[in-house]
Amino acid sequence: MEAFTKLTAIAAPIDEINVDTNQLSPSRFSKTPRGPAYANILLHDARFNADGSEKDYVLNRGPFRKAAILVTGRNFGCGSSREGAVYGLHEFGVRCVIAPSFGEIFLNNCYKNGLLPVTLPEDAAADIRRQLRERPGAQVTVDLPQQTVTDPGGKLHRFEIKPVRKRCLVEGLDDISRTLQYQEAITACEARDRASRPWLWFNRA
Amino acid sequence: MNQPLTLFEKIWTSHVILEEEGEALVRVDLALIHEGSFHAFRVLDEAKRPVARPMQVYAFADHYVPSTGRDRGAAGVADAGLREMLALLEKNTARFDIKLFGLNDEHQGILHVVPPELGMTQPGLIVAGQDSHSCTHGALGAWALGMGASEMTHVLATQAAWLRKPGTMRIALDGAPTAGVTPKDIILAVIAKIGAAGANEHVIEYAGSTVAALSMEARMTVCNMSVEAGARSGLVAPDDTTYAYLEGKQYAPRGAAWQEALAYWKTLPTDPGARYDREVKIDVAQLSPMVTWGISPEHAAPVTGTAPDPDAAPDANKRAETQTALEYMGLAPGASLLGIPVDHVFIGSCTNGRIEDLREAAEVARRGRAVVPAWVVPGSAGVKRQAEKEGLADVFRKAGFEWRDPGCSMCSAYNGDELQPGQRCASTTNRNFRGRQGRGVRTHLMSPAMAAAAAITGRLTDVREFMKA
Numbered sequence: 001m002e003a004f005t006k007l008t009a010i011a012a013p014i015d016e017i018n019v020d021t022n023q024l025s026p027s028r029f030s031k032t033p034r035g036p037a038y039a040n041i042l043l044h045d046a047r048f049n050a051d052g053s054e055k056d057y058v059l060n061r062g063p064f065r066k067a068a069i070l071v072t073g074r075n076f077g078c079g080s081s082r083e084g085a086v087y088g089l090h091e092f093g094v095r096c097v098i099a100p101s102f103g104e105i106f107l108n109n110c111y112k113n114g115l116l117p118v119t120l121p122e123d124a125a126a127d128i129r130r131q132l133r134e135r136p137g138a139q140v141t142v143d144l145p146q147q148t149v150t151d152p153g154g155k156l157h158r159f160e161i162k163p164v165r166k167r168c169l170v171e172g173l174d175d176i177s178r179t180l181q182y183q184e185a186i187t188a189c190e191a192r193d194r195a196s197r198p199w200l201w202f203n204r205a
Numbered sequence: 206m207n208q209p210l211t212l213f214e215k216i217w218t219s220h221v222i223l224e225e226e227g228e229a230l231v232r233v234d235l236a237l238i239h240e241g242s243f244h245a246f247r248v249l250d251e252a253k254r255p256v257a258r259p260m261q262v263y264a265f266a267d268h269y270v271p272s273t274g275r276d277r278g279a280a281g282v283a284d285a286g287l288r289e290m291l292a293l294l295e296k297n298t299a300r301f302d303i304k305l306f307g308l309n310d311e312h313q314g315i316l317h318v319v320p321p322e323l324g325m326t327q328p329g330l331i332v333a334g335q336d337s338h339s340c341t342h343g344a345l346g347a348w349a350l351g352m353g354a355s356e357m358t359h360v361l362a363t364q365a366a367w368l369r370k371p372g373t374m375r376i377a378l379d380g381a382p383t384a385g386v387t388p389k390d391i392i393l394a395v396i397a398k399i400g401a402a403g404a405n406e407h408v409i410e411y412a413g414s415t416v417a418a419l420s421m422e423a424r425m426t427v428c429n430m431s432v433e434a435g436a437r438s439g440l441v442a443p444d445d446t447t448y449a450y451l452e453g454k455q456y457a458p459r460g461a462a463w464q465e466a467l468a469y470w471k472t473l474p475t476d477p478g479a480r481y482d483r484e485v486k487i488d489v490a491q492l493s494p495m496v497t498w499g500i501s502p503e504h505a506a507p508v509t510g511t512a513p514d515p516d517a518a519p520d521a522n523k524r525a526e527t528q529t530a531l532e533y534m535g536l537a538p539g540a541s542l543l544g545i546p547v548d549h550v551f552i553g554s555c556t557n558g559r560i561e562d563l564r565e566a567a568e569v570a571r572r573g574r575a576v577v578p579a580w581v582v583p584g585s586a587g588v589k590r591q592a593e594k595e596g597l598a599d600v601f602r603k604a605g606f607e608w609r610d611p612g613c614s615m616c617s618a619y620n621g622d623e624l625q626p627g628q629r630c631a632s633t634t635n636r637n638f639r640g641r642q643g644r645g646v647r648t649h650l651m652s653p654a655m656a657a658a659a660a661i662t663g664r665l666t667d668v669r670e671f672m673k674a
Contacts, residue, residue, distance in 0.1 A: 017526055022638040023638065028623070030619055045640050073522075075402040082241070082353070176362050193232065199463075200330075
């Protein structure tokens, strides 16, 4: 997994709340194997007309085409568990999403793919989006080790993240290798279950 | 005396392998996958890992199966893309020895309909599904949660998951629903009250006198939409309804094992005095049949109500949100919901594709004739057989509804079952998100009875008017 430490990049504001994963990655593209095609699947119906021409959407405007950070309304990524939503952000070049809250499955999908979700209070996120609208192309710095976001005006916002999620992102660690070192504990736990709930195990190899 | 625990805490505690830095490695009893899990198999291959416990993984052909032409088996799948997705699932499950309920299986169906139907989902289990509506299984007193491809890869490789312990939220549903008010109306009212992010980072336990009186299938409808309120899981404590539902099912324990299991299940309900982090109360007797007017399941109102007026919104954000929703839905501020014309009706999905849902819809369908295209898609082959046996399929056909083959169909539109831009659908599904049923398609969520009524009148209709006729 790609590591995430510190990023200074153009940030794009998306004011809407409840941007769901159907919008982030419409169902009809879901047969697509992971790869560069996901860059244009991202928010496809908001960004493109039916004939493929571009709509007037924030990510189609000048500097925001190069945005690597999104600052959005609350409950970003709610809905379907489809990981295409994260593949799209990643292929577009987005490495960090800042929002007042996230859909929980999407949040986990971000962590597992090296994309940093940052939770900031409603007011702070709204204020950063205002700055980004007023100064298109302005940069935001996200420092994961320090757990800070520096907005275009230079104001520092501290954010919280579970220590283990931070460590995995900073080191680019994937969870499977982390788990396999505990194989003995898993086997022991299964053995306890086999003893206490034997009816679940009669047909398991 | 031991500290009183909630149902969820009991399941959690008995499955924790170890805790590390605020997360727990938790043992998973059942993993459920579908055609879309091809991403997970790819990651598994990249990690060069086998499937750790194939006997605890079940696969379902549901998202990408066509809803017609199935009597011809794979040859009836006209779309090459769909055929490839089905073949990929067959190949991946075969090489890892995973049981597949494939296109032609007698138990084919939606991954949230089939496992309860066969008795796989049982109280006290942890069920991980690669689909956000995995919360459906919570109705049987299991802790069931949806996840993406990467988390599922981890489950396949280890039969465990790293999880943060969620907060607990008790939603007390009390009172008897009045005529025309179904489980779907109850959960839409819950979501309208607490919001689409109202239960984020919490597991919901539905309790109260209403829930105690609900059938198992009704509880599934309620739990199914927990994720639309932001909760990854929603559950109901097992009781006599649960045990009666499970007894004799194919995957349920039998004989002495049944007695052992039953004794364990009876230890699971929340202890008296156990604390929840949050509590919400709903008076079910006050509810009316609900429909959604907007683009989030929280945009729901009584069918006798109106679409909101953005100018009456409490703040600028709510105003903008309401405007966006009304524009997409093609509704005027303050528009009456009754009488909105619909182009299509869809009855089915993991929310409302079970036999009780079809009985409810057929009861209305037998009173008229569909004036717009109306599809009925059973949630499983088992539901389809049962509905045909009971004569419901004939009722639907006679009333001009299309009786189709089981799967997710137009709920998620993965299989190409979608409508045209601007079309309006009365739907028994779970999401009215923009584009969910096709690009630019407008979805109104409602109960099976309300959807059947909309098919007969061609408009959003109060099913209670129909019941008088």
